[in-house]
Amino acid sequence: MPDLYVESPLAHRNSPERLSIYLREIKDRGMVDLRGIASDKKFMAAAKKVLGLDLPKTPHSSVSWGDVKALWLSIDQWLILCPRAKAAELAAALTAELGVIHSLAVDVSDMRAVLRLEGEGVREVLLKGSSLDLLSGDYKPGAVRRMHYAEIAALLHVVEDTVFDLYVFRSYADYAWEFLLATAREASKIKLFGKQAGPF
């Protein structure tokens, strides 16, 4: 196998300047798309054997074990996160372990771009492109939500209270980046009127 060469979809974009939050691209994230039937005990056991974790069955949740994380995408679909260099190996190990069980594991590390948003006010910045109530208790750390963001399909992962990962399909990375540069500008920071109930 040749050495892994990763070209960022955002390699030549403007860098963040005067933003109200901290914004960067995460380039070294491996992603494996895993599909299977959650009620099939053999499937769940095989996944656990390779990943070391029980795939989450609760909608919009995630589970982690070491450097592997499983994000719930649907009742029969999970996005497995791992270090980039490990993704191909992990997908192959899953495929081998799952054998004839009705399932699918594919290395999709190049499918999406990952944008890391960090800082106080990160929820308010994301609100500008979303119809979700990101200030509600549904978006605690660990929460995962596929969403409509700035008119494109995206995946939101609440890493910590003020740290969010936004996954967009690679071809939209440029658009999402520019959208964030515009909406996260220090000068366009929004303040909520009145006292708001905290997110938790």
Place this chain on the structure above:
Amino acid sequence: MLLVHCPVCGAEGDETDFHGGGQAHVRRPATHDPVNVSDEAQRDYLFIRHNAKGLHFERWRCDRGCGKWFHAARDTVTMEFKAYYGITELPPRELMEQATGEWAGYFKDKLK
């Protein structure tokens, strides 16, 4: 604006977060009687849809959520969703009984 709820993952959102899939429970004539499919029956299956005033049965997809299809019963006058149910399921019994207009009698054989 419709506020739609996904019965699969619990996501709630307006209709831009979902995808309307048109009339539900459309019956394909060839499934029931593959030998005798009239041109009229095939035409109706492909092109003719109900335009219900009041209770209507539809297919929806949780487009920006879990990606799954589901069924919904909706009042086209008040825009109120009466029920959500699985994509392989029939409407709740009381709604099948309430069906009027073009839907009247549509679920007759399911209510026996």
